[in-house]
Amino acid sequence: MPRSFRTAPLLAAALLAGCATPSVHQAAAPVEVGIIAFNDFHGSLEPPRQSVIAPDGKGGQVQVPAGGAAWFASALESLRSKYPNHLTVSAGDMISASQLASSLYLDEPTVGVMNRLGVDFNAVGNHEFDRGRDELLRMQNGGCAKFTAKEPCQLEKFPGASFRYLAASTLTENGSPLFPATGIRSFGTGKRKVSIGVIGLTLKGTTDLVSPAGIKGLTFADEADTINAAVPQLKAQGADAIVVLIHQGGKTQGAPDPNGCNQLVGDIKPILARLDPRVDLVVSGHTHWDYVCDWSQQDPAHPVLLTSAGVYGKEITDIRLEIDPVAHKVVAKSAHNVIVQSVPYTSSRGPLGNTDIYPQFAPRPDIAAYVQRYVDASKAYTARGVGKLSGPATKGEGAESGVGGTLGNVIADAQRDATASAGAQIAFMNPFGIRASLVPAADGSLTFGDIYQVQPFGNQVVTETLTGAEIKAVLEQGFDDNGPDQALAPSSGFAYVVDRSRPVGSRIASITFNGKPLDMTARYRVTINGFLSQGGDGFTILANKPEAVTGPTDIDALESWLRAAPMRTVPAEQRVTFAGAAG
Structure with missing residues (x-):
């Protein structure tokens, strides 16, 4: 049922009810x-x-x-x-x-x-x-x-x-x-x-x-x-x-x-x-x-x-x-x-x-x-095959929309691989930049239309240099209480633990890279999309970093990654873990 509430009584109408002419009644009645x-x-x-x-x-x-x-x-x-x-x-x-x-x-x-x-x-x-x-x-x-x-x-x-x-x-x-x-x-x-x-x-x-x-x-x-x-x-x-x-x-x-x-x-x-x-x-x-x-x-x-x-x-x-x-x-x-x-x-x-x-x-x-006219005109792009995936790759929805899920991991892997020539070691994907889950056909087939629904922005990917301490600070910005929480999805080999019960600035409880604690003083080549490289979604630490190299568009990176194997497997490992209670 509609949610309804009254903001003021119609006192004038009530007082005039016994003596008003029809025209007054009509004027006093509310207009919907x-x-x-x-x-x-x-x-x-x-x-x-x-x-x-x-x-x-x-x-x-x-x-x-x-x-x-x-x-x-x-x-x-x-x-x-x-x-x-x-x-x-x-x-x-x-x-x-x-x-x-x-x-x-x-x-x-x-x-x-x-x-x-x-x-x-x-x-x-x-x-x-x-x-x-x-x-x-x-x-x-x-x-x-x-x-x-x-x-x-x-x-x-x-x-x-x-x-x-x-x-x-x-x-x-x-x-x-x-x-x-x-x-x-x-x-x-x-x-x-x-x-x-x-x-x-x-x-x-x-x-x-x-x-x-x-x-x-x-x-x-x-x-x-x-x-x-x-x-x-x-x-x-x-x-x-x-x-x-x-x-x-x-x-x-x-x-x-x-x-x-x-x-x-x-x-x-x-x-x-x-x-x-x-x-x-x-x-x-x-x-x-x-x-x-x-x-x-x-x-x-x-x-x-x-x-x-x-x-x-x-x-x-x-x-x-x-x-x-x-x-x-x-x-x-x-x-x-x-x-x-x-x-x-x-x-x-x-x-x-x-x-x-x-x-x-x-x-x-x-x-x-009218819509069908444009759908038909776009089929040359939407219907072409781009590769196969072992099953659905999903993102967080509802209360978990700030988590990239297995699809965030897929995109991060694709963007890191697409920028290997720029020295990329790690890649991150912002969950709010993922628009839909990726669901292949029964045989695993995906079309360009499928992946476009996931990433419709046409962002170019950017590879830049960050220290381990800067990477930690970036991850902390996802949980700084300035806007909704957002856990950047990392590429394979990178994992971190979030503890929301800790104070702002120390909620990233641990970070590992290739099985070892991330070196806070070491320099790493990190790939992100162009939106993040400009400090988008509040990740301001990523803006104006040195040695930045611009690569392909995000959707081209994903298509190339899919095409490079007969059947890509959806990553199963847990790369972002949540511990502790919100506080």
Whole structure:
């Protein structure tokens, strides 16, 4: 059921109930507006072969196969049909780190899908900057100007986004926002007219998540300060409700629940604590988590409704606002994450079918046909074989998303081997840079499309020199309480133990290399991806290291490693071990 709470009684309506004329009754009754929200779509045109873990109604959990643009479209339509007044919004990372059928075409088809779905606003996320400022401006404005190595407008002339990008906290050299900071939409007329003010922004930490070349000349202001500055401006324009779309979020604890808010943690919390109390709704993202939180239960001074719809279009949030057109404020609000159940698939643990516990959606024909055009055009890339693997290589999911698993080990081995000519002895892979598990066909076969789902970024790998002490410091940064924990996956021969019960800076309890303790004074050649070599994901020690040599792209390294043997074996050894309790 939707999570619902009331923010103020309709006292005026109650007092006038016995004597008001019908027109007064009508004016005093709340106006309902539906907000259909999502986040972190990441160009997921086809079903992503992933699931949503949700309650099964019997005290257990069920995995629900979900996602795919055509199914997403049907789910969105079903929600809109409930609301004569509705607004469709996204909290960033709509594009980039995308499936091949979108990425090969610079995410033009994803924007095309969103145009067809009638999205109103999208907050700019960190991944929107992956191809640079000029290319992002092209996403909004359209055209076929070339700003990347890929050719634009390969299948059709690109018209640009019919929805509005919002970027309140992304400031250009002259201090003005790169895109508008806010938008406003009105519904109804006369005394029944209500207006929704929308603020859109990305996280302040975008500089740690994007290549410096992509954001050159841009700065990212404090999130809460930016929001609070925009609220009175929207109120002055007549906004009855304030909605924030922010590409920042949190994570819940315990058993997965798409509509739960159990012990929410994350960088969104200190932002909420500083918000103008006139903010009614915060649609969040970035963490790829799903939740619905009545924040008034945590902090009555900030009675905001907080939502997030996971990742890859697997869920959509159905949000209902009731607005008093006389008092000009929200009097009730509720939200519910709807799972976009689509088609069965084979996971790393075997076949996963549909369930009757949650609704199943049919693909919307026009969206399915539009997507298929790009899927067919990309088959020359996706269908070609790249090698064989002995079985599924998996990454951590849910609460363990900061662990690379056996797939992290595979990638690290591939990148070390690909940079042997640069002297590479060790390689590390960041788990958050791994987008999906790698599941071969029954005979072990893998296609380029399979490995592209795992690594869609096109990062070049870099080999640099680090001392043993610097390597330890890098591993410590994965557990420094500055952002979510992240255990770098190492190549074979390297192993370490993490003890979260220890103080920050001493949580790496031991490190071995080739069976011996790592020499803190020795120099080692270490391979990482280009994102990490610029200090990405908070691993700042890796930035600007000496004797750096740039190698092939990460996906080329993985393909070469797979092709170099008739059948690659998934590494079975435990390279990262956790000991002790969190503290």
